[in-house]
Amino acid sequence: MPRYDRLKAIAQEAGSLFLEGYHAPKEVSYKSDIDLVTQYDVAVEELLKARLAEAFPEHTLVGEESSDDHTFPEKAIYIDPIDGTTNFVHGIPFCAISIGIWENQQPVAGCVYNPVLEELFFAEKGKGATLNGEPIRVGDAETLTASLIATGFPYTKIEKGVDYHWVMQSMERLLPCTRDIRRLGSAAIDLCYTARGTFAGFYEINLKPWDVAAGILIVLEAGGAVSGCDGSPYTLDQRIIVASNGTIHAELVKHLGEAPAT
Ligand code: IPD
Ligand code: CA
Ligand code: CA
Numbered sequence: 001m002p003r004y005d006r007l008k009a010i011a012q013e014a015g016s017l018f019l020e021g022y023h024a025p026k027e028v029s030y031k032s033d034i035d036l037v038t039q040y041d042v043a044v045e046e047l048l049k050a051r052l053a054e055a056f057p058e059h060t061l062v063g064e065e066s067s068d069d070h071t072f073p074e075k076a077i078y079i080d081p082i083d084g085t086t087n088f089v090h091g092i093p094f095c096a097i098s099i100g101i102w103e104n105q106q107p108v109a110g111c112v113y114n115p116v117l118e119e120l121f122f123a124e125k126g127k128g129a130t131l132n133g134e135p136i137r138v139g140d141a142e143t144l145t146a147s148l149i150a151t152g153f154p155y156t157k158i159e160k161g162v163d164y165h166w167v168m169q170s171m172e173r174l175l176p177c178t179r180d181i182r183r184l185g186s187a188a189i190d191l192c193y194t195a196r197g198t199f200a201g202f203y204e205i206n207l208k209p210w211d212v213a214a215g216i217l218i219v220l221e222a223g224g225a226v227s228g229c230d231g232s233p234y235t236l237d238q239r240i241i242v243a244s245n246g247t248i249h250a251e252l253v254k255h256l257g258e259a260p261a262t
Contacts, residue, residue, distance in 0.1 A: 015115035084186030100213025110214030139197030147200035191215025201244035
């Protein structure tokens with residue numbers, strides 16, 4: 001089987017366990033007061049890592065629930081077994097498996113699979129982006145006023161520190177200029193919905209590589225743009241990610257303003 005067909009098959013196999021968990025009672029533990037984790041986050045990641053290690057032996061696997069690795073290996077697979085765990089626990093169907101393959105600090109393939117809504121997004125570098133096998137493209141909004149924008153709130157909001165203030169400030173600047181803002185609860189899905197034109201753009205502070213590694217390529221291959229908050233090409237160590245249909249990108253970046261000092 002071609003290796004990226006194998007990637008999709010692995011996501012679908014793990015998706016069955018994910019779906020079983022979505023409908024089952026869950027044991028919830030806490031990484032912090034508001035950052036939840038269930039036995040399914042751990043079990044789905046274990047299954048993904050076992051299968052991906054066989055299919056991609058030369059890649060380092062970086063999974064949210066099992067890696068303390070904060071470096072960016074030359075060949076890496078970034079895994080979020082459940083992006084949108086809070087939704088998963090509360091029965092809100094916006095949650096997904098996210099698997100992003102990066103080589104030499106560039107995305108080469110990405111798969112985001114939501115087994116609840118049966119949506120499988122996939123992109124391979126240079127070959128376009130698809131949803132359940134059908135090509136997708138970013139939307140055609142030309143102004144922020146005509147744009148539905150997605151965002152997310154970092155777990156660090158609870159500290160009411162610089163991240164929290166940046167979230168509030170960016171919302172204050174942006175909200176009056178857009179059609180509206182949505183907070184769906186899964187960064188991987190926010191990126192895919194930007195890729196398919198549901199959202200004209202998405203931004204968030206303090207995401208981790210496993211949240212965005214797959215979705216970035218899906219946006220780019222659907223004809224969109226992804227950058228840091230200064231408009232420069234996005235790298236996985238940046239604090240703020242901005243993704244869009246490309247047309248509204250400069251306007252979105254301008255309204256977000258600078259990243260806060262760390
Ligand atoms: C979270 C989701 C959410 C975003 C958070 C992420 P998790 O991932 O992507 O939309 O706002 O910042 O950490 O914890 O559900 O895997
Ligand atoms: Ca995540
Ligand atoms: Ca997660």
